[in-house]
């Protein structure tokens with residue numbers, strides 16, 4: 001029996017990645033606007049990729065503590081279905097962004113220890129989705145996409161009143177175990193489906209979906 005797991009493939013940088021993600025069965029694709037990321041896209045490149053995404057696959061922007069001018073330009077240029085906030089945006093800022101852009105917001109919370117879990121409850125009050133990711137390792141130069149996992153036992157059996165995704169160091173080799181350990185119905189992956197930073201691999205994308213869905 002297969003598992004009904006929805007998959008977000010984050011940090012697509014090429015048009016051919018869109019075809020590969022769609023063929024593999026992604027439910028969401030992520031477009032990265034963090035300038036220090038190997039997955040960073042200019043607005044024009046992001047628009048071209050977003051316009052190629054088939055109906056039914058949600059297009060998600062990823063920003064880190066972006067100001068209104070940045071988000072204005074982004075939402076005016078790129079067709080989007082959801083905004084992923086991957087910085088230290090406050091709950092009030094989440095509310096403000098939801099109201100200003102009229103798009104669902106997914107707030108990322110980095111987890112390293114049990115004390116980090118309370119932030120999930122805070123954002124569950126205001127966001128449309130949660131993304132439960134690993135906290136970046138010390139010295140990392142970006143807050144996500146670092147190919148590190150957290151201890152899945154920390155959220156085993158935890159449920160929130162809104163949809164949520166599991167992320168952090170997921171690969172075709174470990175995603176089935178991660179789903180079983182946490183009960184996640186949605187997962188997010190960046191590094192684990194790449195042949196090099198920012199370069200997705202169609203075979204790994206297919207293998208990831210097969211492993212996640214069983």
Ligand SMILES: O=C(O)c1ccccc1NCC(=O)[C@H](O)[C@H](O)COP(=O)(O)O
Pocket residue numbers: 010011030032034037038039062064086133142143144145146147148167168169170188189190191192
């Ligand atoms: O991918 C990046 O370079 C990145 C940069 C800045 C903030 C977030 C970033 N990626 C976030 C993602 O959505 C990743 O899918 C998530 O953190 C998991 O990444 P990975 O462990 O590489 O699968």
